[in-house]
Amino acid sequence: xxxxxxxxxxxxxxxxxxxxxxxxxxxxxxxxxxxxxxxxxxxxxxxxxxxxxxxxxxxxxxxxxxxxxxxxxxxxxxxxxxxxxxxxxxxxxxxxxxxxxxxxxxxxxxxxxxxxxxxxxxxxxxxxxxxxxxxxxxxxxxxxxxxxxxxxxxxxxxxxxxxxxxxxxxxxxxxxxxxxxxxxxxxxxxxxxxxxxxxxxxxxxxxxxxxxxxxxxxxxxxxxxxxxxxxxxxxxxxxxxxxxxxxxxxxxxxxxxxxxxxxxxxxxxxxxxxxxxxxxxxxxxxxxxxxxxxxxxxxxxxxxxxxxxxxxxxxxxxxxxxxxxxxxxxxxxxxxxxxxxxxxxxxxxxxxxxxxxxxxxxxxxxxxxxxxxxxxxxxxxxxxxxxxxxxxxxxxxxxxxxxxxxxxxxxxxxxxxxxxxxxxxxxxxxxxxxxxxxxxxx
Numbered sequence: 001x002x003x004x005x006x007x008x009x010x011x012x013x014x015x016x017x018x019x020x021x022x023x024x025x026x027x028x029x030x031x032x033x034x035x036x037x038x039x040x041x042x043x044x045x046x047x048x049x050x051x052x053x054x055x056x057x058x059x060x061x062x063x064x065x066x067x068x069x070x071x072x073x074x075x076x077x078x079x080x081x082x083x084x085x086x087x088x089x090x091x092x093x094x095x096x097x098x099x100x101x102x103x104x105x106x107x108x109x110x111x112x113x114x115x116x117x118x119x120x121x122x123x124x125x126x127x128x129x130x131x132x133x134x135x136x137x138x139x140x141x142x143x144x145x146x147x148x149x150x151x152x153x154x155x156x157x158x159x160x161x162x163x164x165x166x167x168x169x170x171x172x173x174x175x176x177x178x179x180x181x182x183x184x185x186x187x188x189x190x191x192x193x194x195x196x197x198x199x200x201x202x203x204x205x206x207x208x209x210x211x212x213x214x215x216x217x218x219x220x221x222x223x224x225x226x227x228x229x230x231x232x233x234x235x236x237x238x239x240x241x242x243x244x245x246x247x248x249x250x251x252x253x254x255x256x257x258x259x260x261x262x263x264x265x266x267x268x269x270x271x272x273x274x275x276x277x278x279x280x281x282x283x284x285x286x287x288x289x290x291x292x293x294x295x296x297x298x299x300x301x302x303x304x305x306x307x308x309x310x311x312x313x314x315x316x317x318x319x320x321x322x323x324x325x326x327x328x329x330x331x332x333x334x335x336x337x338x339x340x341x342x343x344x345x346x347x348x349x350x351x352x353x354x355x356x357x358x359x360x361x362x363x364x365x366x367x368x369x370x371x372x373x374x375x376x377x378x379x380x381x382x383x384x385x386x387x388x389x390x391x392x393x394x395x396x397x398x399x400x401x402x403x404x405x406x407x408x409x410x411x412x413x414x415x416x417x418x419x420x421x422x423x424x425x426x427x428x429x430x431x432x433x434x435x436x437x438x439x440x441x442x
Contacts (some may be wrong), residue, residue, distance in 0.1 A: 013430045014247065015264070018237040020259045021249045025133040025232040027067035027091035027280045028149050030255055033277065034069055034262050035061065041266045043071060062300060065090055066135060066147065067280035068290035070300045071265055075273040080310045083317025084301075085440050086275045086405070087264070088292070088395050089257035089280030089324065093250070094418045095116035095230040096125065096182065098132070102201055103125035104183055105259040110199045111183040112157070117230065118283030121419040125231075128420060129155035130184055134229035136205060140219040148221065150209060154235045157184035163184060202227075228233040233420045241429055245346060245426055252414055253423040254282070257323035258430050264436040269439050272442035274303075282324075282395055298402060319368070321409045321439060322360060322396030323432065325424070326350035326383045328413030341384040344411035346425035348379030350392070352409040360396035365408035372438050378431045381413070 024030035039045065043059035046052055054060065054074055061071035066256050069089065075082065096114040104111040115123070133151040159182055164170055176182065189199060202224040209221055237249035247256075261276040268274050277300075281291035288294050303310040329342030343350040351366045352359040366382075373380040385391040400407040412432055415423040 010427065010430045012432065014239060014426055016263070017256065017429060018239070018249070018260050019248070021237040021251060021255055024251065024255055024321050024400050025131070025151060026093040026135070026230055028135045028228075029133060029151065030091045030258060031063055031067055031069045031278070032149060034258065035063065035070070037178055037262060037266065038071055043266075048299075050137070053315065053399055054304065059265075059270075061123075064296050065280065065290040066149075067246075068100075068278060068296055070275065070277045070297060071262070072275040072304065073265065073268065073270050073273060074304075075271055077273070078125040079273055079305050080313035081317065083271055083314050083319070084273045084275050084304075084440070085442060086277065086318060087261040087436055087439075088277045088279070088297075088320055088322045090254045090260050090280065090292070090395055091258060091278050092118070092280050092283050093253060094120040094122070094283050095232065096184070096227045098134075098201075098227065099229075100226070105189060105198060108188055109185050110187050110189050111154050111185050111252055112201065114231065115184075116178050118420050119377055121179070121416070122182065123174070124416075124420045125182065126159050128158065129234045130159070130231045131155055131234045132137035132157065132231055134227060136221075136224055136227045138206075138221040138224045141222050142219055143222075144219075145225075146219075146221070148209065148218075148278040150205070150227075150229070152208065153234070155356040157186050157231060158183050173370075177331065194321060219260040235421065239426055240423075241426075247424045247426050247429070248421055250421055252412075252424050253325040253417050254323075256325065256412060256424060260429055260433045260436060264335040264433055264440055268438060268440035272440060274382075274440040277302075277399075279395055286395060286398050292398045293402065297399065301403070315395065315403055315405050318405050319365065320396075320405050320438060321369070321405075322394050322399065322409045324352075324396070324409065324411045325417055325422075325435070327417060328415055330415055330427075336386065336389070338384050338386050341382055343383050344380040345413050345415070345423075346427045347413070348373070348381050349410050349428060349435060350381045350383045350413050352383050352396075352411060356391070357397050358393040358410035360400040360407035361396075361409045362406075365406050369410060369435070369439075372435050376434055376438055378435055383411075383413075393429060 040361040046062040056077045059073045099113040131152045265276045279292040281288045286292040329337045396409040412428040
């Protein structure tokens with residue numbers, strides 16, 4: 001698959017990527033993982049409510065809502081002349097989120113009502129070993145309002161399919177009702193205290209958290225006030241294929257790009273001011289305080305540059321790569337692609353182009369990316385959707401419109417995007433990392 005000169009770095013990279021995917025079942029956990037890796041690399045955490053004193057040749061990061069993060073290196077601090085090399089990705093993925101009042105008691109089973117977050121491919125969620133993770137807000141024993149991350153880790157729920165004997169049209173005309181067909185089953189209530197036992201979900205969460213080892217200095221929770229929790233598949237990420245040609249995992253869209261950007265930033269040489277932004281809420285339009293259409297990135301750039309004049313000059317000299325997965329041409333469904341623009345897995349990163357500005361790529365930004373790829377011998381592909389089909393979008397056009405910065409949309413070709421388990425080529429993420437690392441060097 002790979003030659004001997006690249007196989008060892010590729011294997012190390014993919015091992016780290018799989019570990020990151022496994023440890024990041026929600027945007028909150030992804031940001032926590034990124035923060036830990038940045039701190040280990042010597043980056044300093046900043047807080048939006050504090051005054052910032054930035055030093056040259058240092059690395060910093062700041063989070064918002066525990067689910068979005070901006071990390072950057074200062075270089076020589078000459079932002080107005082050098083600009084910043086920026087990479088953007090998103091931390092969220094389509095999933096099933098628990099409703100505020102989720103309790104459903106039916107036929108002796110305890111289920112949870114869920115909302116569909118983003119454009120979920122629903123059929124693959126059936127018959128999976130599901131767990132639950134996210135953020136819980138509660139009151140601790142000292143009466144303080146606090147947030148805690150929670151992850152059950154083990155399988156605690158399932159959405160069973162209806163047997164083919166009871167739905168003879170399942171393979172021909174099956175539809176999924178989002179309200180009635182997908183509430184996961186957590187347990188049989190008679191296993192607790194008889195058929196009449198009613199489970200209260202907040203109490204269920206509190207009891208679980210009480211059983212977990214507390215972090216040093218963290219008082220126990222006295223009550224659970226609210227939560228943002230989502231179900232996820234417990235099957236771990238894996239290299240699959242006879243020669244391990246593919247990566248199979250949940251949340252490749254777009255934690256793969258988050259990891260690529262993070263590793264590239266950490267390993268950049270620091271000579272060029274560089275920045276990584278990973279926003280929440282891309283899958284639902286990016287309109288939030290921590291989304292790409294919110295003020296988070298711009299406010300950080302304003303504080304880095306110091307004044308409006310310096311910011312505007314810096315943006316003129318800056319460029320951004322919006323990294324978000326691309327649609328690989330599926331051999332069973334090749335007709336849904338433009339015949340000249342069907343990206344292949346393991347054939348390099350994909351430049352994403354759309355005449356109607358669903359992607360922010362233009363000839364200047366794509367030409368620059370191709371030049372970098374050629375300089376380090378990385379193959380590159382292009383994607384354009386069929387003219388008679390609609391086109392998705394990314395944080396690229398949003399960020400370009402908000403900041404006026406030159407922007408490119410790229411991604412790793414992927415199968416089964418928005419499924420509970422997606423598939424990408426095991427060489428492509430590594431090659432994208434090589435390109436972005438070079439991009440960060442200026």
